[in-house]
Each structure stands twice: as C-alpha cells, then as structure tokens.
Amino acid sequence: MMKPSKILVANRSAVAARVIRALKELGIPSVAVYSEADKNAPYLNQADDAVFIGDSLAAKSYLNEDALFEAMTRTGATALHPGYGFLSENPIFAQKVIDAGHVFVGPSPQWIEKMGHKTQARDFAKSVGWPIGSGSELLPDDDQLVIEMARSIGYPLIVKPAEGGGGIGMLVAQNEDKLLSAIERARSMAKRGFGSDALYLESLCLKPRHIEFQVIGDQYGDIRVLFERDCSIQRRHQKIIEEAIAPGIDRSLIQVQCEGIARGLRTLGYDSLGTVEMLYDTAGHFRFLEMNTRLQVEHGVTEEVLGIDLVQSQIRIALGERLKDVLPDDLSPQGHSIQARIYAEDSKRFYPSPGKLQAFEMPVGKNIRVETGYCVGMDVTQYYDPLLAKVIVHAPNRSQAITQLIAALRQTRIEGLSTNIEALIQIIQSEHFTSGNVHTDLAMEIVQQANRKRA
C-alpha cells in the first residue's frame, strides 16, 4: 500500500473521531480540523495535527474549501477523508482535491455526481435492472403538465428535490388539491438547502421498511455487497435506530438484491464504499430509493455483524489496495447488532435542544460500542446536526441485542440539555419493534401515542 504522508479529516464530531481512530490503527498520521464551536472536542488530541479552520457556521469552517486546502498545505497532508455530510457528496470539491494532486477518500467524482442527482440515479438504477417505483422526470414549470404527470403516477405521492438528501424538502401530496402547494414549499426548501429547486415526483409507498445494502468496490473493478441494514426507525425522514441484519426478511430475497446490486455496480466499476438504499413494501417488493457514495452514520452495525472495519477498508481502497487484500473472502453476518442515535432533542416532539453538557456519561460494557465526538463540559451548539453519540450493541440474537441496548441507554446519563433517550427506549421496548414489525412511520406513531397517554 502506498501510504500518504498524512490524511486530513474534513469533518467534525463522531465521524471525525471514528476516522482518526481508523487512521491511527493503520499507522497513517491524521490531521483534524475544527471550528470555533469544536475547539474543545476530545478527538482533536487524538490526531497528529489539529488545525483551526474558522467560525462555527459550517459555511465558514467545515464547508470552507479554501481553509481546508490551506490546512492540507500547512500540515503536508496528501489525502482528504470527507466523512459524511458537509463536503462528502460534493463532486466539484472532490475533483478539486484530485486536481490538487491529493487523494479523495471516496468514489470518483462522476459517481458522486451521478448518484447525487436523484433522477439520474433512478435512471441508472433502471438501466442496470434494479427495481424502482413509479416516478416522474424533473418537473417542468407548467402546472398543467405537472398535474398530468402526477395523475399518471397516482396519489398519494411524494415531491422530492432532485439534488437533495436527508429528507429535507420531501413533501407528501395526498391528492391533487395539495399538489401545487407541496411543490411550491418543496421548491423553496430545495433551493435553499441544496442550491437547486429541481424536483420530481414518486409514488408514495405506505408503511415501507427502509432496507439498505452496504457496498464496497476497488479501483480494479472488484465489488462486493456486504449485506443489509434495516433503518426503518426514523423521525422526519432521518434514521434514529439501525440494525443488521434486517429482521424477518427471507434471506433468499436479500441474496437476490445483493447479487443484483453487485452486478449493477460492477458494470460501471463503482470504486469505493457506498450504500444502496431501498424501500421494502408490505407486499415484499424492493424499490430503489437512492445511493449514498460515502460512509454512512450507521456503518457500525455492519462492522459488528461481519467483524470488519469499513473505515479502514475505505481508506485502503482509496490508497490503491485491492478489495481481495482488504476483506476476508468469506463473510457472513454473525449475531445481531443495533445502533441507537442519541440526539440533542426532546423525546416528545424531537425539537432541537442545544446546551452545555453538564454530565455526559456513556454506557460501558463488553458488547457495547460508543461513537461520539463530545465530552462533558462541551457546548452543543445550534450550528450542526444534533447527533451526540451512537450506542451500538452486538449480541448472539436480536432479542438479546434489544435487552442490551435498553440497558445501555438506561446507563447513559446526559445533563444540561434534552435528549431523545426516553423516546429511543419507548420505541425499542414497543411490541412492534421487538416483533420486528417495523416501518418508517413507526417511531412517530409510538412517540405520539406515549404523548397522548401522558396528557
């Protein structure tokens, strides 16, 4: 492996800590960067260098390309790991990194571009034979045409930003009366959130499960699908509980998807870590949702059941190693792993709750893994997403994993702000979750029911 002299981690908090740890284990020096708000973050001490890159506002720091390039020059870093969020799925930035003679730890920019554009990604999925739901092309300005496109798909449907992500700007239209106002609102959110107001329509899948497949490819055309995760437990289209493997789905169905995904990505040589997200409907059909061309927040549950390190693998592949040298030949999921995301938000409505961490005690135990970028005394600010920590358990089976996760969450003590821990426990303990009867609206249903009981 051609080792670069140093890798800069262009991110913050839990993912920065995770990547710095992987680099340390690989024996590669790391450079951490930080904004004003993160100057006391504990992982900064773990990196070989820590460079201040600007004010707390993301645009002034973690999205500040000039500051990142300057930090690379100053520290002699020759590669950049983007983490997730921020610049991780920006093909222009990735190309700039490469043009400057550095390694971008991610796929070729063409892949980021293709998959970042949702209708192009749908077209790709269709072209390689992946299942897709009915949907539209990009919406024209002509309202009458849009109404006709919507009629041909049928209601209810969902309006989605073409260049979006994270559920932002995704709005449901139950019927024709609601369509144009949903489009108008989605356009304004998309324009602001992603700089593009391009939208498309998709038929709405009712009570689906969110099943995603971990993929990894090298620069020599080798590709593998590392099974699935179930990420159905979400609030506002963002995941809060994830598990591997998906409960109650016939393994032969999963196998068919894994093979189809590997075939599709092999045809065009996907060359990094990525995730193919699918919806799984109540009739047992999969449909393509999107592909993320980066490390996922929930990569840990796959690592636990397969006994591998995805971050190290991603870095080694970016540095030119072959997949066959990076991962064991024979991998099959062992036991069950569940992750809960602890957010700085209240347990009733999931409203953000910035504040100072007066207490921050994470659970410890043999099969408990915690990923965080915070420590006691730190301010959790309004500038970034509310993720405080990820608590991951791995047990011989799902019911033991559930018991361990509940115990771990009860052991967690966070003071100084509100957290979603109570909601996480309510959800994990619910009959629907324990029986594996999950779907993407379940978390909100359980929490609303608990709120009604309380009232």
Added chain:
Amino acid sequence: MAVEQLKSEVTGSVWKIVASIGDDISPGDSIMIIESMKMEIPVICEDGGKLLALHVKEGDSVAEGQNIAEIEI
C-alpha cells in the same frame, strides 16, 4: 381582546418569516420558521389571531423562550 406574546420554543436562528404584520392568522398556521441543528421548526399560532408585531427579522438569533411576535386573540 387580549394580546399574547408568542415565544420561540427552540434556540436557533430565524430562517423565514412567513406572515406579515396585520395578517389574520388561522389557528395552527405558522408565523415563521426557526432553524436549529439543521432542523426547521415552524412557530405555530395555535389559537389564531391578528399578527400585531414581529420582534425578530430573518437571520436573527433567538433563544428558547424569547418573545418573537405579538398576537391579538
């Protein structure tokens, strides 16, 4: 007629003001949207009323519990 102060439920910044002074707000409609931790939180006027004053403008920082608008109900 009573005048009620509408408070922000979160610490964040004002992303968008969606109502104008003098508007009759229907119960459950939003007056503004506050952004915090990459989430958009609408400020909803539960009972409805006439929007008399706005104490903040777009881009302003707001603290939890801060008065942000006056409603006549």
